[in-house]
Amino acid sequence: MTEILMKRVGYTLRPWDDMAEEDMMALPDDCALMIKVTRKRSLPHHRLYFQCLRSMIKAGAPGSDADLHSATKIKSGLVSVCQLPSGEYMAFPDSIAFDKLDQSGFNDFFKRAVTFWQESGLWKWLSPDLQEKVFHDQREAA
Secondary structure (H helix, E strand, C coil): CCCCCEEEECCEEEECCHHHHHHHHCCCCCCCCCCCCCCCCCHHHHHHHHHHHHHHHHCCCCCCHHHHHHHHHHHCCCEEEEECCCCCEEEEECCCCCCCCCHHHHHHHHHHHHHHHHHHCHHHHCCHHHHHHHHHHHHHHC
């Protein structure tokens, strides 16, 4: 599989830079290519999520950042489900790592995380400046 950083220009995809152009020119001519589109992840958005967790813990929310992170992923539905030999199903938190979740997926997760924080009462532990930042972020992502 070849990964090439592209940008959309009208109805076409174009190489992002010289390196992407070089990679694109290495593809075979005149054959069908299956393209999987993912959005590059935003480091500031990723950091905002962890900033929120840390802020809640520092303000007195119960548990640790790791506990809150796992709970948020589970309650937001970011899980893998497996069936044990007994027939019981268990849910395990999935990863939000850059190579596991693209930006569109992270946007959906972040929106569900904020809903969980608000409905569970964790939101009250989030500093007012971060509440405003998250509110602003949610408006931009819409």
